Amino acid sequence: xxxxxxxxxxxxxxxxxxxxxxxTIMEFAYDGIIMVDQDGFITMMNKEYADFLGVSVxxxxxxxxxxxxxxxxxxVVAKTGKPEIADLQKIxxxxxxxxxxxxxxxxxxxxxxxxxxxxxxxxxNSLHKRIKTMEKELKEYKxxxxxxxxxxxxxxxxxxxxxxxxxxxxxxxxxxxTDSNVLLLGESGTGKELFAHAIHNASSRAVGSFxxxxxxxxxxxxxxxxxxxxxxxxxxxxxKGGKKGKFEAADGGTIFLDEIGELPLxxxxxxxxxxxxxxxEKIGATTSKPIDVKVIAATNRNLEEMVERGxxxxxxxxxxxxxxxxxxxxxxxxxxxxxxxxxxxKKLSSRLGKQVSGISEEALRALNxxxxxxxxxxxxxVLERAINVCDQKSLIDVAHLPEKIKGKQEPKSxxxxxxxxxxxxxxxxxxxxxxxxxxxxxxxxxLNVSRSTFYExxxxxxxxx
Numbered sequence: 001x002x003x004x005x006x007x008x009x010x011x012x013x014x015x016x017x018x019x020x021x022x023x024t025i026m027e028f029a030y031d032g033i034i035m036v037d038q039d040g041f042i043t044m045m046n047k048e049y050a051d052f053l054g055v056s057v058x059x060x061x062x063x064x065x066x067x068x069x070x071x072x073x074x075x076v077v078a079k080t081g082k083p084e085i086a087d088l089q090k091i092x093x094x095x096x097x098x099x100x101x102x103x104x105x106x107x108x109x110x111x112x113x114x115x116x117x118x119x120x121x122x123x124x125n126s127l128h129k130r131i132k133t134m135e136k137e138l139k140e141y142k143x144x145x146x147x148x149x150x151x152x153x154x155x156x157x158x159x160x161x162x163x164x165x166x167x168x169x170x171x172x173x174x175x176x177x178t179d180s181n182v183l184l185l186g187e188s189g190t191g192k193e194l195f196a197h198a199i200h201n202a203s204s205r206a207v208g209s210f211x212x213x214x215x216x217x218x219x220x221x222x223x224x225x226x227x228x229x230x231x232x233x234x235x236x237x238x239x240k241g242g243k244k245g246k247f248e249a250a251d252g253g254t255i256f257l258d259e260i261g262e263l264p265l266x267x268x269x270x271x272x273x274x275x276x277x278x279x280x281e282k283i284g285a286t287t288s289k290p291i292d293v294k295v296i297a298a299t300n301r302n303l304e305e306m307v308e309r310g311x312x313x314x315x316x317x318x319x320x321x322x323x324x325x326x327x328x329x330x331x332x333x334x335x336x337x338x339x340x341x342x343x344x345x346k347k348l349s350s351r352l353g354k355q356v357s358g359i360s361e362e363a364l365r366a367l368n369x370x371x372x373x374x375x376x377x378x379x380x381x382v383l384e385r386a387i388n389v390c391d392q393k394s395l396i397d398v399a400h401l402p403e404k405i406k407g408k409q410e411p412k413s414x415x416x417x418x419x420x421x422x423x424x425x426x427x428x429x430x431x432x433x434x435x436x437x438x439x440x441x442x443x444x445x446x447l448n449v450s451r452s453t454f455y456e457x458x459x460x461x462x463x464x465x
Contacts, residue, residue, distance in 0.1 A: 040075025208253025234284025
């Protein structure tokens with residue numbers, strides 16, 4: 001039998017030798033190779049690739065490629081004639097990168113050949129490990145980002161039974177049911193951020209991100225890039241690939257803007273546009289991107305006074321002040337100090353690893369009498385100090401409290417007005433006699449009363465000798 005190739009005649013032996021040489025070259029030229037006909041049936045596979053798949057070459061030849069190779073697309077390429085270059089393919093839990101090229105002769109698809117883009121098949125496992133490591137790191141980074149942008153508290157964490165707090169919680173709960181902007185007003189340390197967390201978690205956006213921004217903590221020249229992001233190359237020092245802004249990160253969720261009263265006027269204009277148009281434009285971008293966020297803003301400043309002084313835009317104030325919630329200061333929350341004190345003592349004892357048996361009645365009276373300008377944050381600070389200075393498993397007493405609180409103790413009991421007048425009169429009589437060295441006439445003159453009235457008072461209080 002002879003084969004004709006052009007004008008050259010090759011006998012069967014010569015062709016067989018060349019075929020064997022070609023097969024040997026194929027075994028060593030590529031890490032893994034497979035060939036299929038136009039119907040996807042395997043016509044050739046080298047040993048390295050067969051070993052990777054866990055099959056023998058003899059077992060694979062003649063079978064359809066989908067029976068032998070997991071997630072294969074060889075038959076697809078053999079049918080469509082479209083090459084697939086450097087495609088990621090998962091096989092038995094391992095990843096490989098494969099290229100699939102159609103075999104075309106006389107403008108007709110005759111099959112396809114696939115090869116693995118590695119020096120040796122053992123590289124598959126290395127790639128698999130690297131990809132797994134990357135996947136794990138990516139998952140960790142995503143988890144950390146999600147954890148950072150996650151609301152931690154709900155309305156059950158807002159402790160207190162005072163009517164003022166309950167009213168604020170009820171209004172906040174209603175505000176959570178819509179996408180309207182919320183403005184939280186309250187002194188420093190009243191728990192504005194906790195309210196923001198609770199509103200987000202009670203809303204339909206709870207599954208989305210909760211992004212916190214402290215407007216006072218970010219330098220004015222960085223505020224725009226932090227809030228709205230920037231494109232690559234938009235300014236010197238811009239990160240490669242640009243950066244996503246806080247508003248974009250909060251898309252589908254809630255953004256909490258704390259200390260909104262510290263927002264510079266030029267940023268108030270840009271922020272107002274975001275609230276009106278519901279879209280953001282990165283620094284250096286030519287187009288805007290629509291966003292879907294609920295805005296919760298908070299401040300301890302009087303925004304109305306700031307508007308009058310020209311420090312805060314009136315139109316922005318109205319945009320923010322859709323649902324306004326006044327969070328009461330601690331001094332106005334009757335009865336809540338005891339509840340908060342017991343909760344904070346348990347929390348702090350656990351964190352500090354130091355147990356206390358409780359708090360004395362005298363210390364509680366001192367806490368109740370204090371004005372708490374720093375509110376709950378100050379109460380926590382005072383209790384942490386007390387736990388540190390008192391002995392293990394002992395009672396927190398008034399001696400463990402700061403001097404400014406010790407002097408604000410409430411009286412243990414209160415006498416009637418009549419009793420207090422009697423005590424005062426009696427003391428005045430005794431003091432006048434002591435100064436006059438017992439001379440009753442001089443004592444009466446010291447008190448500016450008649451001698452007869454002075455004697456009547458002495459008899460009344462049983463002081464006449």
